[in-house]
Amino acid sequence: MDQSSKNSDKKSVATFCYQCVAGPDLMKVEVEDGIATRMESNYEIQDEHPGGGRVCVKAYGLIQKTYSPHRIKSPMKRTNPIKSRDEDPGFVPISWDEALDTVAGKMKDIFETNLLDESGYPRIAASFGGGGTPTQYMGSFPALLAAIGKIDLGFGSGQGVKCYHSEHLYGELWHRAFIVAVDSPHVNYILSCGHNGDAAAGVAGIWRHADARVRGMKRVQVEPHQSVTGGVAAEWIPIKPKTDAAFLYGVIHRIIIERDWREVCDVERLEQDSNSPYLIGPNGYWMRDPATEKPLIFDLADNTAKPFDSDIQTPGMEGSFTVSGIEIGADEDRWTHDNIEVKTSFQQLLDHMKEYTPEWAEEQSDVPAERIRTVADEFLANACIGQTIEVEGEEMPFRPVAVLLGKTVNNGWGGYNCCWARTMLLTLVGALEVPGGMVGSNVKLNRPADSRQKSAVGGPDGFMEFPFNETTKEGWQKSPSI
Numbered sequence: 001m002d003q004s005s006k007n008s009d010k011k012s013v014a015t016f017c018y019q020c021v022a023g024p025d026l027m028k029v030e031v032e033d034g035i036a037t038r039m040e041s042n043y044e045i046q047d048e049h050p051g052g053g054r055v056c057v058k059a060y061g062l063i064q065k066t067y068s069p070h071r072i073k074s075p076m077k078r079t080n081p082i083k084s085r086d087e088d089p090g091f092v093p094i095s096w097d098e099a100l101d102t103v104a105g106k107m108k109d110i111f112e113t114n115l116l117d118e119s120g121y122p123r124i125a126a127s128f129g130g131g132g133t134p135t136q137y138m139g140s141f142p143a144l145l146a147a148i149g150k151i152d153l154g155f156g157s158g159q160g161v162k163c164y165h166s167e168h169l170y171g172e173l174w175h176r177a178f179i180v181a182v183d184s185p186h187v188n189y190i191l192s193c194g195h196n197g198d199a200a201a202g203v204a205g206i207w208r209h210a211d212a213r214v215r216g217m218k219r220v221q222v223e224p225h226q227s228v229t230g231g232v233a234a235e236w237i238p239i240k241p242k243t244d245a246a247f248l249y250g251v252i253h254r255i256i257i258e259r260d261w262r263e264v265c266d267v268e269r270l271e272q273d274s275n276s277p278y279l280i281g282p283n284g285y286w287m288r289d290p291a292t293e294k295p296l297i298f299d300l301a302d303n304t305a306k307p308f309d310s311d312i313q314t315p316g317m318e319g320s321f322t323v324s325g326i327e328i329g330a331d332e333d334r335w336t337h338d339n340i341e342v343k344t345s346f347q348q349l350l351d352h353m354k355e356y357t358p359e360w361a362e363e364q365s366d367v368p369a370e371r372i373r374t375v376a377d378e379f380l381a382n383a384c385i386g387q388t389i390e391v392e393g394e395e396m397p398f399r400p401v402a403v404l405l406g407k408t409v410n411n412g413w414g415g416y417n418c419c420w421a422r423t424m425l426l427t428l429v430g431a432l433e434v435p436g437g438m439v440g441s442n443v444k445l446n447r448p449a450d451s452r453q454k455s456a457v458g459g460p461d462g463f464m465e466f467p468f469n470e471t472t473k474e475g476w477q478k479s480p481s482i
């Protein structure tokens with residue numbers, strides 16, 4: 001939409017910035033004699049935009065980016081095939097016609113020979129340069145790829161195990177989403193391990209966090225250096241780099257070992273919505289009822305182990321019980337047990353976390369043990385266990401606490417442990433996928449693309465169906481389609 005201004009050679013053009021996935025954000029560009037000279041927010045449309053018509057500071061750099069003498073304006077072709085640190089790749093600009101003819105020519109050659117090589121791998125690979133780039137961003141391109149047939153999409157996309165970003169894998173399992181986010185309009189306490197949201201969360205995200213702080217939300221920022229986000233947090237806790245997992249383990253220890261978990265955790269949710277009372281056999285698999293093959297829970301009301309979906313009055317959460325049953329392992333391995341002593345999953349957790357005291361965590365992370373205890377206690381005090389909130393006419397649990405992890409925190413060494421600890425902390429207080437807590441975003445790999453909830457289907461053991469790949473000699477997928 002063009003708007004005339006005083007001078008005929010000067011106009012203001014309404015457009016948007018989509019430089020990052022936090023956008024699109026609305027703006028206007030002042031254009032003088034065909035040259036963009038200035039950016040500004042577009043308040044005329046502020047009521048229609050979660051960012052109130054604003055752009056962030058990065059958008060103001062778009063003018064420099066557009067007119068940079070180093071900007072790449074056409075496809076680039078490598079002319080030196082020798083690859084080494086000391087070799088100049090010799091990239092030269094080429095026309096779009098030449099680029100399209102080159103790519104189409106190579107693809108035609110492959111179509112005329114074989115889409116797959118001698119080992120059965122696709123000869124064509126496609127990379128989009130961004131992990132989990134949603135297919136809805138790509139127009140009709142996915143349809144073209146599907147029409148071609150087998151294409152290697154695992155190459156270079158930087159996702160899943162390749163980017164080490166453990167949060168994505170946890171997110172897809174626990175939230176059916178590639179990216180998880182805090183419910184900032186409702187949250188009251190955020191424990192942020194290196195999540196630099198006030199630099200990277202985009203206009204709407206930063207604004208929502210600022211509003212939350214104004215209404216009293218407390219954010220505790222745990223990170224080695226004080227980032228912008230740490231600077232405006234209620235508290236900054238310095239920590240030795242890459243020891244966040246130890247810190248979070250110390251917080252969990254405080255909650256379930258030092259405090260009385262029956263008093264401070266969301267026991268109802270743990271009993272009903274988690275595997276806490278499920279019995280574990282000596283080989284590490286569920287103890288199952290031999291007749292129905294369903295996992296067993298020990299009912300303290302009549303001292304009997306029962307299939308998980310029976311009428312269970314008082315599920316045993318801790319300790320061990322003498323039961324008979326079977327275990328079913330990988331590839332249908334089976335073990336039969338008569339009157340053996342087995343523990344519940346929750347007892348296994350208690351045993352596992354016993355050694356990770358706040359003092360141990362202090363040695364690892366340099367965060368004082370007493371500070372770790374205070375964080376755990378504050379987290380519990382803000383969890384509002386038992387409270388509900390009405391959202392669009394529906395009464396839902398209200399758990400306004402969250403744990404955010406920065407990119408380097410959930411990458412590489414300790415990344416898996418941090419994601420596990422974050423998910424565990426939220427599970428202990430019932431803050432997964434409820435108002436105020438952590439929720440999945442709309443960026444996801446699971447299908448269908450229009451709803452993350454639709455892909456969560458109940459399985460036979462009382463959890464989401466998530467079949468692992470077949471590993472038997474006969475059944476393994478020799479030619480997987482990625």
Ligand code: SF4
Nearest residue numbers: 017020023025056202
């Ligand atoms: S957050 Fe900033 S860079 Fe990202 S789309 Fe919005 S204005 Fe552009």
